[in-house]
Amino acid sequence: MLNKRQFMATAGLGLGGLMAGCAPRADSLGDPRIAVDGWTPLDNLPSPDVPVNPLLDDIQRRAFRFFWETTDPKTGLAPDRGPTPSFASIAAIGYALTAYPIGASHGWVTRAAARDRTLATLEFLAAAPMGEGEGTSGYRGFFYHFLGVTKGLRFARAELSTIDTALLMAGVLFAQSWFDRADDPAEARIRALAEQLYTAIEWPWATPRAPLVSMGWHPESGFIPSDWDIYNEGMILYILGLGSPTHPLADGTWQAWTERFEPSWGNRWGEPHLQFAPMFGHQYSHVWVDFRGIQDGYIAGKGIDYFENSRRATYAQRAYAIENAGGWVGYGADCWGLTACDGPGDFPMTIAGRKRDFFSYSARGPGERDDGTLAPTALLGSLPFAPEIVEPAVSAIYARYGAGVYDKYGFLDSFNPTLTARPPERLKHGEIRPGVGWVDKDYLGIDQGPIVAMIENHRSGLVWKTMQRNPHIRRGLARAGFSGGWLG
Numbered sequence: 357m358l359n360k361r362q363f364m365a366t367a368g369l370g371l372g373g374l375m376a377g378c379a380p381r382a383d384s385l386g387d388p389r390i391a392v393d394g395w396t397p398l399d400n401l402p403s404p405d406v407p408v409n410p411l412l413d414d415i416q417r418r419a420f421r422f423f424w425e426t427t428d429p430k431t432g433l434a435p436d437r438g439p440t441p442s443f444a445s446i447a448a449i450g451y452a453l454t455a456y457p458i459g460a461s462h463g464w465v466t467r468a469a470a471r472d473r474t475l476a477t478l479e480f481l482a483a484a485p486m487g488e489g490e491g492t493s494g495y496r497g498f499f500y501h502f503l504g505v506t507k508g509l510r511f512a513r514a515e516l517s518t519i520d521t522a523l524l525m526a527g528v529l530f531a532q533s534w535f536d537r538a539d540d541p542a543e544a545r546i547r548a549l550a551e552q553l554y555t556a557i558e559w560p561w562a563t564p565r566a567p568l569v570s571m572g573w574h575p576e577s578g579f580i581p582s583d584w585d586i587y588n589e590g591m592i593l594y595i596l597g598l599g600s601p602t603h604p605l606a607d608g609t610w611q612a613w614t615e616r617f618e619p620s621w622g623n624r625w626g627e628p629h630l631q632f633a634p635m636f637g638h639q640y641s642h643v644w645v646d647f648r649g650i651q652d653g654y655i656a657g658k659g660i661d662y663f664e665n666s667r668r669a670t671y672a673q674r675a676y677a678i679e680n681a682g683g684w685v686g687y688g689a690d691c692w693g694l695t696a697c698d699g700p701g702d703f704p705m706t707i708a709g710r711k712r713d714f715f716s717y718s719a720r721g722p723g724e725r726d727d728g729t730l731a732p733t734a735l736l737g738s739l740p741f742a743p744e745i746v747e748p749a750v751s752a753i754y755a756r757y758g759a760g761v762y763d764k765y766g767f768l769d770s771f772n773p774t775l776t777a778r779p780p781e782r783l784k785h786g787e788i789r790p791g792v793g794w795v796d797k798d799y800l801g802i803d804q805g806p807i808v809a810m811i812e813n814h815r816s817g818l819v820w821k822t823m824q825r826n827p828h829i830r831r832g833l834a835r836a837g838f839s840g841g842w843l844g
Contacts, residue, residue, distance in 0.1 A: 406815050411754060412747070415736065416811040418766035419804045420459045423452040424473075432477020433505055437769075437798045443502040443511040447520040450527030451805020453477060454643065454819060457534040458812045474531050475542050478549035481528075484508055488575050497557030497603075499524060501572070515572035515580060518562050522593035523802075525554050526644045529596075530819060533826045554828060559597040559605050567609040569593060585613070587620045587630040591641035591662070599832025610836035614654040621658070625675040625722060628658075629668035633721020635695040636806070638666040639737040643809045645829065646820035649841025661841075667741040673734070674745055676722035683710070684728035685793070686773035689745075690752035693734030694720040697770040697803060698796045699727060701784035707774060714775065716784040728774035729794075732767035737806035740814040760792035769796040769803055 408416075427434040433444035434452040453474060460470035484493035493508055494500055500510040501517035532550035535543040562569050568583040569590075584590035594613060597605040620630045632638060641647075647662040655662055677692030696719040704713050714727045732753065739746045754762060761771045770786075775794040786796040812818050823829050824842055833843060 408811070408815050409747070409751075411751060412739075412811055415750070415766045416458075416808055417462075417464060418764065419807040419811075420455050420464055422765040422799050422804045423448075423455045423801070423808070424459060424465065427452050427473070428505065429473055430476060431480045431508060432473065433480070433503060433508055434801050435505065436502060436802075437800050440798050442505075443514075444505050444508065445502060445520070445801050446499045446517070447501075447523040448801025448805065449477065449481075450520075450524035451643075451801060451809070453524075453527030453531045454805065455808045457531070457822075458808055458818060461812075461816075461818055471535060471540070471542050471546065474535065475546050475549075478528065478531070478546060478553065480508060482549050482552055494521075495573070495575070496561050497521075497553075498562065498573075513574065513576070515574055517572045518569050519571065519584070519590065519593050521557065522596050523640065525557070525596055526592055528553055529826050529828055530644060530822060533822045554596075555600065555602040557597075557600065558603045559600055560603060563605070567606050567612050569597060569605070585616055586632075587617045588632050588637040589640040592644060595641070595645065595829065595832035595836060597832070598835040599828040599830075601828070601831070604835070607835070610652065614652065617654055625672040625679070627668045627671070629660075629665045629672070631669070631672070633694070633724040634719040635669070635673060635693065635721070635734040635738060636719075636802075638669040638741075639695075639806050639810065642666060642740070643737075643806055643813070644819055644823050645833070646813075646817070646824065646842065650833065650838045650843050651840055652837045663741065666738065670738040670742045671745065673722060673738075674749075682726055682728070684726070684774050685776075686728075686730070686756075690749045691730065691756070692749060693730050693732065694722060694726060695731050695734035695737075695803075696720065697729060697731035697733070698785045698798060698800065699729045699770065700772060700775055700786060700794045701779065701781060703779055703781040705775070705779050707777070712774065714772075714779070727772070729770050729772040731770040731803065732761075733769070733803035733807055736767075737810045739810050743814060757792045760789040760795050765799045765804065766807065769798055769800045771795045 423434060426438045432449060434448035436442040436445035436448060456470040456474055459465045460467045486492055486494050488495060491509055493503055493510060495516055498516045498518060498521045500514045501520045502511035502514040503509060504511050528550045532547050535546045537543045564570055564579045565583055568585050570579045571582045571584065572580045584593060594610055598610060617630055620632065621628060622631050624631065649661060651661050673694060674689060674692050677687040678689050680687040698717050699715045701714060701716050704711060712727065715725065718725055720726055720729060735746050735750055757771060761768050771792060771794060773793040776788065778788055785798065786794055789795045809819050813820055
């Protein structure tokens with residue numbers, strides 16, 4: 357087990373290294389074995405399949421701790437963000453359910469502790485009230501995007517979210533396949549509850565403009581007038597909808613969706629690929645599905661697979677930062693990463709004679725919205741696709757900005773080196789920190805989740821290998837027309 361001094365001495369030995377003299381604050385790299393219920397020592401654990409430098413190991417552990425320490429152990433309700441008080445996010449719950457077995461596999465918590473937390477979560481979700489009226493958590497198997505943290509009921513006027521329900525169910529099905537002990541009644545209960553929750557979703561109901569799935573529904577006004585109709589993170593949604601044994605999407609749904617992909621195909625900033633500006637669109641579905649070597653009809657026609665597509669998108673983000681046509685401070689080969697994340701606020705400001713527009717929480721990406729705000733999750737969620745460029749960038753950002761952007765649960769959600777002076781309007785998030793610029797004060801569940809899971813997929817492939825056993829995932833991929841690779 358590395359103590360603080362050993363960590364600082366050895367972290368620079370990883371790929372990319374850490375620059376000397378740029379250590380983070382003294383209180384930020386203590387022994388990760390904090391005394392929390394369920395934690396166990398890390399000594400004498402098996403080595404991971406892929407050696408990981410100490411910095412990545414520390415990032416993953418800290419991101420895991422975000423879920424373990426901030427989620428209500430009685431309900432499993434995971435906060436949308438923290439430490440700022442917030443409502444719960446159903447997508448964050450899906451990522452939390454994915455994180456618990458990862459923590460158990462490393463010995464950061466016991467299997468029993470991970471099991472009990474997972475079971476409490478699924479019991480709570482299964483008992484959550486469903487219906488059209490007030491005082492409900494969802495309808496027709498779908499859940500509202502945000503839930504109150506005490507009773508788990510719809511928060512404010514949040515939409516019934518199809519994609520966030522899909523991210524939740526991806527975590528539910530991961531738990532179903534990972535907790536596989538036949539002689540453990542609690543694990544058997546997890547598997548049964550996962551089946552109950554997943555099979556309750558009435559996917560065809562959410563297709564008012566069939567066969568495409570609507571982005572959501574409000575009881576006050578009906579379906580959102582937008583569908584999942586371009587290439588994006590919706591792959592996991594359609595795979596789960598097609599895989600349902602009770603209320604599946606119609607035959608041909610995947611093909612109707614992919615027929616709309618061609619306008620997204622392009623070669624700006626690199627090799628041709630399906631383009632989607634924020635990096636999360638290339639990451640979220642890949643958290644649970646190993647797309648290496650499997651193809652549907654559309655991507656087979658391009659001579660690649662969707663994993664390769666995400667690799668090219670990762671390189672494109674780096675090329676965009678190297679070009680840096682916007683003149684943002686810090687951008688370059690070792691400092692990049694645009695996705696949906698917190699930002700300083702919504703205001704214009706003139707910096708060095710140039711008018712800049714800044715934004716609060718928003719999707720950001722090459723060629724679309726960019727205000728100089730970088731998010732470490734955009735890098736770390738792409739680690740399996742291109743470790744040869746991601747790992748050096750993560751190390752360089754830690755070395756350059758570590759004291760200002762790295763804390764209890766790893767990298768704070770986002771930072772902006774261009775914004776170094778206090779703006780004329782009040783900041784919506786974060787603060788200006790000397791030597792860095794604007795830095796968020798929060799961690800976001802949907803950004804911490806890909807960090808935990810994709811570091812693990814790079815290390816051992818744990819999430820991918822587990823999900824390959826899930827019959828619903830396999831059925832959904834088959835109905836979408838995927839073949840080859842591990843599906844064979």
